[in-house]
Amino acid sequence: MTLLNSNFDALRDWDNQHFVHPWEGMSDIGANERTFTEGGEGIYVTTEKGERLIDGPAGMWCVQVGYGNTEIADAMAKQAKEMAYFSPFNNTNSTPAKLGREIARRTPGDLNRVFFTTGGSTAVDTALRFVQFRNNVLGRPEKKMVISRQKAYHGSTYLAASVSGKERDKGWMDQATHLTHFLPNVNPYVRSAGQSVDDFLEEKIADLENAILTLGADKVAAFIAEPILCSGGVIVPPKGYHKRCLEICHKHDVLYISDEVVTGFGRLGHWFASEEVFDIVPDIITCAKGMTSGYAPMGACIISDRLIDSVSGAHSQDAVFSNGFTYSGHPVSAAAALKNMEIIEREGILEHVRKVAPVFEARLKSLGDLPLVDDTRGQGLVGCVECVADASADNTLDVEKSIGAMIDAHCQENGLILRPIIGMCVFSPPLIISEDQIHQMFDILEDGIRKTTDDLTRQGVEIK
Known part of the structure; x- marks a missing residue:
């Protein structure tokens, strides 16, 4: 991939100086450290660092047949x-x-x-x-x-x-x-x-x-x-x-x-x-x-x-x-x-979704047993894991805002992108995802939630 040889420090400066992104936080404008996704194949995207990540949100709920379709x-x-x-x-x-x-x-x-x-x-x-x-x-x-x-x-x-x-x-x-x-x-x-x-x-x-x-x-x-x-x-x-x-x-x-x-x-x-x-x-x-x-x-x-x-x-x-x-x-x-x-x-992709959806939904539901997880919900190939720490704390919203980002960071280290929304982890992978890849995705997500739980505990946040 030719862009992997590009000067991404300069590109990041150009991105911050000239590309106003959707839902741009005005306090952070010009100082963001967004990941560059520069390539893709199937359910995976490749970052500027050469990392190959499962695209959990399928772009923005949309890359149904996967990347790189010639x-x-x-x-x-x-x-x-x-x-x-x-x-x-x-x-x-x-x-x-x-x-x-x-x-x-x-x-x-x-x-x-x-x-x-x-x-x-x-x-x-x-x-x-x-x-x-x-x-x-x-x-x-x-x-x-x-x-x-x-x-x-x-x-x-x-x-x-x-x-x-x-x-x-x-x-x-x-x-x-x-x-x-x-x-x-x-x-x-x-x-x-x-x-x-x-x-x-x-x-x-x-x-x-x-x-x-x-x-x-x-x-x-x-x-x-x-x-x-x-x-x-x-x-x-x-x-x-x-x-x-x-x-x-x-x-x-x-x-x-x-x-x-x-x-x-x-x-x-x-x-x-x-x-x-x-x-x-x-x-x-x-x-x-x-x-x-x-x-x-x-x-x-x-x-x-x-x-x-x-x-x-x-x-x-x-x-x-x-x-x-x-x-x-x-x-x-x-x-x-x-x-x-x-x-x-x-390719029978609609039939494929109906076939693998029960696996997706079962793995999603199983995450409800984790201490940080308050609710899991979804249908077909779209799901959400809602995480809550101490719901009675004065700074609950501040903690919840950090939870999704922390889980996403841990998941990205292990090969998965999520879409964090406050304390919710939302995902809707490309429809071509296989059963084995579904299990891999949820294994990474579960590990990310467990690591975030440990992080919060070390910070003194009480897990409900």
């Missing part, structure tokens, strides 16, 4: 040579047309209208703008409120961020608060002492219906939900939650948006999780990430025929849905997505 690279190069770009405002192209058809073949119900975007945030923004647009065309300009959940994450563009419920992301940023309403946390882990999961489920369903009734069904336009709340800590709602929520929404003429930016394209062993895993056919699905396995930026907002029909043709009032992007349906990204889908289908 088929995708070749498909992108071929498309770039033939037609690198077209204006989606004025023309069309065969590659995104084929991709739209392939996606529609795999979506539930009548979700057949694919609006291509640049990523997950713009897919969610498009969904919300379409909901607003539709109600305007239907003569219901007051029906604009969107209900979401605490801990939900839907993106970082203005509207997508406004319906995201991760509290620490909101401290210094403005949101369209007049358009949003948040329901309490749906994580069974935080239910009241002595409360059964069934009773907790009833409480969460009541949260939604009470909010619609209180706000007014004539004011509430949509409910947006992730099948699994991934960035919020891999929160798996109680069984039956999504189906019950969909029934409440349709009872009150509220649209149901399923945000499958993480769960779509195989993370739970199916093209889309909404119907196959959670038994719902939403009104709108958003997706991105695994759509191209991270080889090129792309997302999509998939809208049902029923919704499109309600504001088109004789019902259109000659309205124009004036939403779109220079790179909507970008042909090189579309070529990457088409080849990615071909590989997933040809």
